Amino acid sequence: MRKANLFPWLLLSPTLLVLGMFVIYPAIYSVCLSLQHVDPFTQRSFFAGFENYTELFTSSEYWESVSTSFFFMLYTVIPSIVFSLLIALALDTNPFIRGFFRTLFMMPVAVSTAMAAMLWVFLYNPTAGYLNYLLAVIGIDGPNWLSDPHWALVAVAIATIWKELGFNIIFFLAGLAGVPNELREAATLDGANAWQRFRHVVLPILSPTLFFVGVVSVIHSFESFGQIHILTKGGPAGSTSVLVYSLYRDAFENFRTGYASAQAVVLFGILLLFTVVQFRVAKKRVHYG
Amino acid sequence: MARVELSRITKNFGSLEVIRGVDLSIASGEFLVLVGPSGCGKSTLLRIVAGLETQTSGHVSIEGNVVNALSPKERGIAMVFQNYALYPLMTVFKNMAFSLKLSGVPKDERERRVLETAKILRIEELLNKKPGQLSGGQKQRVAMGRAMVRKPKVFLFDEPLSNLDAQLRVKMRTEISLLHRTTGATIIYVTHDQVEAMTLADRIAIVNKGKIEQVGEPLEVYRHPQTQFVASFIGTPSMNFLPSSFASQLVLPSGAQTIGFRPEHVCWSESGGRVKVGSGKVHLVEPLGSNAHVHVSLGEHAVVTEQEMSVAPPTDSAVDLWIDPSKLFFFDREGASLSGRANV
Numbered sequence: 001m002r003k004a005n006l007f008p009w010l011l012l013s014p015t016l017l018v019l020g021m022f023v024i025y026p027a028i029y030s031v032c033l034s035l036q037h038v039d040p041f042t043q044r045s046f047f048a049g050f051e052n053y054t055e056l057f058t059s060s061e062y063w064e065s066v067s068t069s070f071f072f073m074l075y076t077v078i079p080s081i082v083f084s085l086l087i088a089l090a091l092d093t094n095p096f097i098r099g100f101f102r103t104l105f106m107m108p109v110a111v112s113t114a115m116a117a118m119l120w121v122f123l124y125n126p127t128a129g130y131l132n133y134l135l136a137v138i139g140i141d142g143p144n145w146l147s148d149p150h151w152a153l154v155a156v157a158i159a160t161i162w163k164e165l166g167f168n169i170i171f172f173l174a175g176l177a178g179v180p181n182e183l184r185e186a187a188t189l190d191g192a193n194a195w196q197r198f199r200h201v202v203l204p205i206l207s208p209t210l211f212f213v214g215v216v217s218v219i220h221s222f223e224s225f226g227q228i229h230i231l232t233k234g235g236p237a238g239s240t241s242v243l244v245y246s247l248y249r250d251a252f253e254n255f256r257t258g259y260a261s262a263q264a265v266v267l268f269g270i271l272l273l274f275t276v277v278q279f280r281v282a283k284k285r286v287h288y289g
Numbered sequence: 290m291a292r293v294e295l296s297r298i299t300k301n302f303g304s305l306e307v308i309r310g311v312d313l314s315i316a317s318g319e320f321l322v323l324v325g326p327s328g329c330g331k332s333t334l335l336r337i338v339a340g341l342e343t344q345t346s347g348h349v350s351i352e353g354n355v356v357n358a359l360s361p362k363e364r365g366i367a368m369v370f371q372n373y374a375l376y377p378l379m380t381v382f383k384n385m386a387f388s389l390k391l392s393g394v395p396k397d398e399r400e401r402r403v404l405e406t407a408k409i410l411r412i413e414e415l416l417n418k419k420p421g422q423l424s425g426g427q428k429q430r431v432a433m434g435r436a437m438v439r440k441p442k443v444f445l446f447d448e449p450l451s452n453l454d455a456q457l458r459v460k461m462r463t464e465i466s467l468l469h470r471t472t473g474a475t476i477i478y479v480t481h482d483q484v485e486a487m488t489l490a491d492r493i494a495i496v497n498k499g500k501i502e503q504v505g506e507p508l509e510v511y512r513h514p515q516t517q518f519v520a521s522f523i524g525t526p527s528m529n530f531l532p533s534s535f536a537s538q539l540v541l542p543s544g545a546q547t548i549g550f551r552p553e554h555v556c557w558s559e560s561g562g563r564v565k566v567g568s569g570k571v572h573l574v575e576p577l578g579s580n581a582h583v584h585v586s587l588g589e590h591a592v593v594t595e596q597e598m599s600v601a602p603p604t605d606s607a608v609d610l611w612i613d614p615s616k617l618f619f620f621d622r623e624g625a626s627l628s629g630r631a632n633v
């Protein structure tokens with residue numbers, strides 16, 4: 001009897017060990033650190049209560065980061081979902097080209113973030129980059145993408161969308177594969193046009209996929225770091241300094257470990273809040289057959 | 290009610306010819322069953338009538354108007370699918386009212402028509418349920434209701450009873466028959482089950498390899514099959530076929546290569562002008578209640594007979610097979626039925 005009770009734990013132990021070491025312990029340690037001041041030179045720590053949090057919430061720079069992160073989420077999540085859904089719908093109706101384009105759109109996902117970001121550094125180059133060259137061909141004087149505070153966040157968002165698009169397309173294609181063709185045909189016979197078939201038949205069945213992609217995309221957008229680090233380093237003038245980048249700078253450039261940990265805890269809270277809100281909305285809008 | 294005409298319909302999928310020049314006329318208010326083995330093209334033919342598939346050549350007309358260029362919606366037809374195709378996230382009411390809503394029918398009128406149809410099909414208590422909460426038979430009724438509520442000119446049924454168990458299938462067959470009698474609608478019904486075809490149809494069209502082999506009233510087709518394929522497909526168990534040498538004591542119609550006889554026409558003894566077609570050994574008896582199917586080996590050939598249970602011989606017994614010559618069918622080398630009788 002005792003053996004039978006221990007056996008499941010034995011099977012779970014490798015997972016629990018890895019989760020404990022790399023997720024649970026660091027998370028708890030971050031919460032502890034956020035309540036301390038850590039001396040960057042001696043690494044000695046002093047209990048600081050909520051001082052780090054007080055400083056955080058009274059810092060205008062931090063609120064700018066919150067705002068930047070929010071806009072970055074808007075710029076990436078909504079277009080990414082819309083484009084990937086449209087592309088998936090187009091590919092779903094064309095089985096002959098589906099395989100080729102699915103691979104094509106997945107390639108950026110397989111490329112490392114650093115490589116992808118370097119590629120965009122070349123594309124965005126104001127003098128030698130292809131993007132401004134192509135814009136010039138159609139008579140548009142392209143901006144200085146990565147150096148102009150008005151365009152830098154948009155530029156990083158475009159690179160992020162390009163990188164994430166294939167990931168979403170795969171999920172939407174899988175979701176669309178689950179919509180029986182007879183339902184579309186029945187709707188056609190009922191007199192539904194393409195939009196009505198999508199709105200009343202396909203979209204409700206696709207809603208769990210849409211919800212999943214939405215939650216994951218929001219989390220991904222708040223966690224974006226690599227491309228920002230390579231493309232803009234949070235600049236110009238902090239215009240691309242999202243929460244994670246601000247956290248990185250405080251932790252690894254300014255060596256303010258306690259303050260950075262407080263940012264990590266607040267970021268976790270923000271993501272939790274977004275996810276809870278999404279789940280609440282999902283209760284009304286998402287249909288699981 | 291509407292007349293449906295199919296004229297010289299062909300359909301190719303790439304190099305594969307699925308429908309090969311079909312001509313068919315379905316009278317207004319007629320119940321026509323397209324029956325044939327799986328993959329013979331009967332569902333494709335139905336989908337061409339619905340407008341869900343475009344024919345390679347030929348034309349479809351409804352009420353005398355060619356509808357080749359019309360969308361499925363504009364053809365005024367309703368279709369019941371094999372797996373019901375009910376919208377899984379809509380209630381039964383919404384499923385039935387969907388087409389009316391899209392056509393801009395006012396809400397009151399929608400409600401009236403859905404309730405009226407639900408009453409006919411006895412599904413009023415299901416209106417607030419979703420398809421996932423219904424049994425197979427209930428889903429089938431809802432699918433029929435969704436088709437009926439539109440008051441279409443033509444009903445199309447694509448193997449609607451295939452997913453039901455045997456008992457429910459018999460019950461639903463009666464319901465469909467009643468629906469036809471109540472509405473008087475033109476119905477084109479696809480099935481591979483010849484019992485369904487025989488019991489439901491005003492006329493049946495037997496489809497084989499993309500062509501219609503024979504069209505006629507069920508009993509006419511059963512009694513006078515024009516080809517060996519039709520003879521083998523219509524009737525359960527199917528007709529027995531033996532080389533014409535088994536009827537050597539008879540003078541056969543010229544060109545007869547194969548003789549055919551129904552299982553129920555085989556007797557065990559000589560009487561009233563019967564002729565002996567062979568002697569064999571019973572290798573299997575399948576009791577069905579009042580009747581039994583008796584499988585007899587005639588050397589390398591096998592024959593199935595249908596007998597009353599009380600006269601079915603035991604397994605391994607030796608039997609003689611006797612048959613009334615007027616019950617024999619004759620087929621030539623190409624499988625075409627030969628008219629004329631055998632003479633003793």
